[in-house]
Amino acid sequence: xxxRVWVMAxxxxxxxxxxxxxxxxxxxxxxxxxxxxxxxxxxxYYHPANPAGAYPGVGAQLYVSPRPVPARVGHTWITYPPFxxxxxxxxxxxxxxxxxxxxxxxxxxxxxxx
Amino acid sequence: xxxxxxxxxxxxxxxxxxxxxxxxxxxxxGHRAAEKRYFLRGRNKxxxxxxxxxxxxxxxxxxxxxxxxxxxxxxxxxxxxRVMPLYQQFRKPDPGAGFVxxxxxxxxxxxxxxxxxxxxxxxxxxxxxxx
Numbered sequence: 001x002x003x004r005v006w007v008m009a010x011x012x013x014x015x016x017x018x019x020x021x022x023x024x025x026x027x028x029x030x031x032x033x034x035x036x037x038x039x040x041x042x043x044x045y046y047h048p049a050n051p052a053g054a055y056p057g058v059g060a061q062l063y064v065s066p067r068p069v070p071a072r073v074g075h076t077w078i079t080y081p082p083f084x085x086x087x088x089x090x091x092x093x094x095x096x097x098x099x100x101x102x103x104x105x106x107x108x109x110x111x112x113x114x
Numbered sequence: 115x116x117x118x119x120x121x122x123x124x125x126x127x128x129x130x131x132x133x134x135x136x137x138x139x140x141x142x143x144g145h146r147a148a149e150k151r152y153f154l155r156g157r158n159k160x161x162x163x164x165x166x167x168x169x170x171x172x173x174x175x176x177x178x179x180x181x182x183x184x185x186x187x188x189x190x191x192x193x194x195x196r197v198m199p200l201y202q203q204f205r206k207p208d209p210g211a212g213f214v215x216x217x218x219x220x221x222x223x224x225x226x227x228x229x230x231x232x233x234x235x236x237x238x239x240x241x242x243x244x245x
Contacts, residue, residue: 040206045241047175047202048209052160056216060161060175060238062204086204086240089179094243 039096041078042066045086062086082111149242156201166220167234173220177204180239189229203239 045062063084066076078084082096091114100107162173178185180203187196223232 039243043206043208045204045206046209047161047204047238049212049214050158050160051214051216052163054216054218055164055220057160057214058162058172059209059212060204062177062241068208086177086180087243089177089240090181 039078039081041081042075043068087113152201152203155199156203159201161202161238162234162236163231164218164221165223165232165234168222170234172234174235175238176235177240178237180242182237182239185237187230189231191228200237200239202237204241206241 044066047060049057049059051057066078069075081087082094093110093112093114096107096109096111098107098109099105161175166172167174178200182200184197185200187198188194189196221232223234227233
């Protein structure tokens with residue numbers, strides 16, 4: 001009897017542990033440092049132009065470049081996203097994972113800001 | 115005896131299920147939910163006021179960390195300070211038009227400002243990442 005209770009307790013703990021472990025697997029990549037898609041280096045950060053009451057609305061962009069241009073026009077891009085100044089505004093970490101070579105290797109770069 | 119054992123098993127299963135549910139709810143109420151709430155609340159709000167910065171000729175955004183939640187504004191009189199939620203954040207896709215006309219023109223900072231909003235410098239949270 002006591003043994004069965006212990007078995008059920010172990011099963012319960014395993015269930016709870018599984019539920020807790022399932023959370024970080026789906027965590028936000030910016031928080032958990034999980035795998036994330038390649039960053040888009042060809043676009044800026046914006047805030048839309050919403051009118052402030054009766055006053056006109058102006059948009060805002062975070063950096064002076066890159067600017068939205070047609071694909072066949074000369075353009076600029078962010079050469080190294082981890083060095084963008086806004087990354088240094090708060091403590092976090094991230095993993096940049098890229099396919100490397102033709103043999104299925106992966107390049108795993110861990111970046112820390114603190 | 116067997117009935118008591120079944121009841122005990124049922125109790126433990128209920129406790130385990132409740133624990134899993136609680137863990138999932140705690141996870142759902144974490145970072146993502148707060149971000150979604152801030153995004154939804156700041157969707158149709160302007161990041162600036164009716165005043166512009168005379169040095170720049172337009173409202174000037176002040177980039178603050180994305181972990182910031184509130185912004186303090188000070189003024190003469192009562193109340194002499196306000197703590198306002200800061201929903202605005204820089205995001206990736208280009209929103210399109212950078213100017214939406216209004217019925218009144220912007221006002222410059224008065225000679226004797228009575229509120230920090232009148233300086234035309236407004237905080238926007240920086241983006242979370244490079245995605």
